[in-house]
Amino acid sequence: MKTTLTPASLSSARESLRRANAELAREYPGESPRRQPVHVVYGGAHLFRAEAARKLGDLALGAMKTYAPDAAELAHGLGLPQRGRFAQRVYERVLDKLGSEPVEDYRIDFEDGYGHRPDEEEDSHAVAAAQEMARGLAQGSLPPYVGIRVKSFTEELFERASRTLDLFVTTLLEHSGGKLPPSFVVTLPKVSVPEQVAALARILEVLETEHGLTRGALGLELMVETPQALFNKEGSLHLPALVAAGEGRCSSVHLGLYDYTAALSVSAHVQSMLHPACDFLRDLVQVCLAGTGIQLADGATNVMPVPPNKKQGDMPLLPTQLRENSEAVQRVWQLSYRHIRHSLERGWYQGWDLHPAQLPVRYAAVYAFFLEGLDTATRRLKAFMEKAAQATLVGDVFDDAATGQGLLNFFLRGLSCGALSQDEALATGLTLEELRSRSFRAIVESRRARGS
Numbered sequence: 001m002k003t004t005l006t007p008a009s010l011s012s013a014r015e016s017l018r019r020a021n022a023e024l025a026r027e028y029p030g031e032s033p034r035r036q037p038v039h040v041v042y043g044g045a046h047l048f049r050a051e052a053a054r055k056l057g058d059l060a061l062g063a064m065k066t067y068a069p070d071a072a073e074l075a076h077g078l079g080l081p082q083r084g085r086f087a088q089r090v091y092e093r094v095l096d097k098l099g100s101e102p103v104e105d106y107r108i109d110f111e112d113g114y115g116h117r118p119d120e121e122e123d124s125h126a127v128a129a130a131q132e133m134a135r136g137l138a139q140g141s142l143p144p145y146v147g148i149r150v151k152s153f154t155e156e157l158f159e160r161a162s163r164t165l166d167l168f169v170t171t172l173l174e175h176s177g178g179k180l181p182p183s184f185v186v187t188l189p190k191v192s193v194p195e196q197v198a199a200l201a202r203i204l205e206v207l208e209t210e211h212g213l214t215r216g217a218l219g220l221e222l223m224v225e226t227p228q229a230l231f232n233k234e235g236s237l238h239l240p241a242l243v244a245a246g247e248g249r250c251s252s253v254h255l256g257l258y259d260y261t262a263a264l265s266v267s268a269h270v271q272s273m274l275h276p277a278c279d280f281l282r283d284l285v286q287v288c289l290a291g292t293g294i295q296l297a298d299g300a301t302n303v304m305p306v307p308p309n310k311k312q313g314d315m316p317l318l319p320t321q322l323r324e325n326s327e328a329v330q331r332v333w334q335l336s337y338r339h340i341r342h343s344l345e346r347g348w349y350q351g352w353d354l355h356p357a358q359l360p361v362r363y364a365a366v367y368a369f370f371l372e373g374l375d376t377a378t379r380r381l382k383a384f385m386e387k388a389a390q391a392t393l394v395g396d397v398f399d400d401a402a403t404g405q406g407l408l409n410f411f412l413r414g415l416s417c418g419a420l421s422q423d424e425a426l427a428t429g430l431t432l433e434e435l436r437s438r439s440f441r442a443i444v445e446s447r448r449a450r451g452s
Contacts (some may be wrong), residue, residue: 028291030402031409032251033438035416036295037104037145037447039353044113044182045122045148048129050136053143057102059356063305066096067329068360077330078337078361080368089371094363097418102359103240105145107351108133110164111152111189113354122160126167134175147185147221153196162203169218173211185219185251190259192228194245201247218247225256226263230284239288253289254352255281255423257299273299273339282346298343300352305332305361333361340365349413363418370419373410381407381428385443412438 043052050220071091072082080087099349107130110122117125129148136142148168151161165186172180188200197220204218220256222242224230232238243250257278261271273279278299285296307325317325343351344366353362384404411428412435414420425435436445 003116011188027287030291030294030405032293032295034251034295036143036350036413038106038349038363038417039103039196039351039359040126040145040297041103041143041353041359042106042107042109042113042149042300044115045108045110045125045129046114048108050132050139050141052136053077053103053106054141056356057098058060060102060359061095061098063329063357064098064360067305067326067333067357074360076366077333078364079334079366080364086368090364090367093367094360101144101418103143106143107146107187108148108168110161111149119160119163122164123167126164127171130168130171131175133181134172135179137176137179142181145183145185147187147219149187149223152190153188153199154190156451158199165203166207169207169211173213178211179215180213181215183219184217185221187221187223187254189223189256190225190439191222191242192226194241196252197222197242197245198247201245201249204249212334216249218249219251220246221252221254222246222250223254223256224281224285227257227260230281237288239285239383243289243292243294250294252295252297253285254297255285255299257281258302273301274342279346282343282348286347295350296348297350297352298348300354301332301336301339301358302354303332303335304355305329305336305357306355329357336361337365341369344369366417367419370410370414370417372415374424376420377407378409378424379430380409381430385429401441401444404444408435408438408440408443411435 041056049055064074068077068091071088074080074094075082076085076153077128080090082088084289110126114122114125133142145422148165150165151157153161186200186204188197191197200220204220205215207213208215208217215424222229224239228238229242230238232241239253243253255278257273258271260281261275261277262275266275266277282298289296306329308328309321309325311317320338340351340362343349349366351362381404384407408430411420411425411430415422415425415435422432426432430443434446437443
């Protein structure tokens with residue numbers, strides 16, 4: 001068959017395309033293979049103790065015992081379906097999670113959850129919190145992911161924020177024998193310009209050098225809380241530049257929804273995670289960072305599940321007061337459940353929790369979400385693997401790996417947080433070794449090699 005194009009005539013276009021494709025692959029490597037926690041718990045630095053995670057879990061279990069003593073009560077409070085033991089499965093897994101790993105990620109907070117205090121007081125709290133983290137690291141009581149949130153790097157607060165960071169990291173390494181907790185990060189709030197991120201990256205580099213840490217041991221994450229984080233003064237997208245200023249250290253971007261909506265002059269009484277301005281923010285951040293490997297975290301329900309009636313001395317609460325307490329907590333749980341579902345359905349798999357009684361509804365919402373999709377995802381992934389195998393047998397390239405990876409990610413996320421069991425994941429036809437590879441493409445290539 002006669003053709004016109006030759007390797008020589010194609011060489012210039014081919015080389016240019018090769019470079020562009022290579023750069024695209026570097027800039028957009030796809031979803032991170034790292035486990036992503038389903039939440040991050042923020043707590044004031046003055047309150048942090050090495051056993052904080054276990055204490056929060058015990059308080060969460062106490063809230064379950066009081067306000068959702070069985071699966072039927074939890075289903076009634078959150079609107080969970082009860083067919084086929086669905087609510088019972090969710091309930092049992094939430095109890096197990098609160099008993100075994102109640103907190104997946106914890107941020108010691110020196111910002112909004114801590115406030116502005118005299119310098120001497122913040123200094124002492126930075127040192128004490130670092131000592132507690134070192135103690136937690138030694139006794140194995142820390143959550144899988146931990147870090148601190150410093151104050152913003154504005155002109156007024158930079159000195160305070162950088163000193164707190166220095167005191168904390170220096171004290172932590174001194175008391176831990178130079179060890180850091182796995183996945184330790186520093187959260188920078190209210191980021192507006194790349195120079196703020198670059199300054200933090202430089203400080204972390206200096207701390208690593210001075211303490212003999214490997215480069216990148218101190219990670220960072222950004223909080224998008226201002227409109228200026230989205231667009232620069234010329235109207236161009238700003239967020240990619242903010243992430244790039246972290247010089248490869250930025251692993252996550254978190255949303256501060258209430259500061260953001262306040263900056264848009266949204267009235268306080270209608271500020272909510274469901275406000276249309278928040279959906280715009282979510283969509284824009286997702287579009288900017290999709291495929292980069294940066295993990296995203298949504299905000300928090302700012303209404304706390306706190307009972308209105310408190311026990312006074314030895315006097316027990318009246319039945320009407322107990323009922324009022326239960327109704328008040330369950331109303332807030334329903335609100336939190338709607339917020340979490342709203343995030344999950346839009347591809348936001350992590351959010352904030354601020355109170356121990358928020359933990360039961362966090363896990364209930366996440367587990368219900370994954371269990372609802374389990375049967376369909378199992379059938380789809382199983383059929384996908386069979387299709388990939390058939391393509392391999394006839395020598396074709398199976399090139400729909402992105403969809404396969406998306407299905408695999410469903411099971412990886414569900415497994416890591418306790419929503420799904422190992423047996424449920426293996427029902428897809430995958431082996432445990434294949435699941436641990438975390439890569440659909442690697443699974444297909446391995447099966448192709450075995451088949452040949």
